[in-house]
Amino acid sequence: MKTTYGYAAAPNGLLQIIPEQAAIVQQIYRQYLSGQSLGGIADFLFEKGIPSPSGKERWGRSVLDAMLSNSKYLG
Numbered sequence: 407m408k409t410t411y412g413y414a415a416a417p418n419g420l421l422q423i424i425p426e427q428a429a430i431v432q433q434i435y436r437q438y439l440s441g442q443s444l445g446g447i448a449d450f451l452f453e454k455g456i457p458s459p460s461g462k463e464r465w466g467r468s469v470l471d472a473m474l475s476n477s478k479y480l481g
Contacts, residue, residue, distance in 0.1 A: 409421065410476060410478050410479075411427055411430075411431065411459040411473060412424055412427040412428045412430070412431045413427075413477075413478070421461055421478075425444055430451075430471065431479060434451075434470065434473060435474070436464070436473070436478070437450065438470075438474055443473060444470045445467060446468040447470055448464060448465040448466070448467060449464045449469060451464075452464050452465070
């Protein structure tokens with residue numbers, strides 16, 4: 407089963423936060439809310455060597471857009 411980036415399925419079926427990935431999600435939101443474009447965020451992640459959720463070297467704009475529109479990140 408595929409889970410949302412930043413979360414893992416716990417044995418009880420609930421989602422648990424993966425702290426390292428959660429910090430990346432928070433950074434993506436901070437950059438977006440400060441006016442950074444999706445391309446700019448993707449470039450930042452590439453420069454920092456942070457692979458995409460699928461393990462690719464570069465994050466796609468569509469991946470970032472889907473993440474920023476995902477209600478699971480609203481807290």
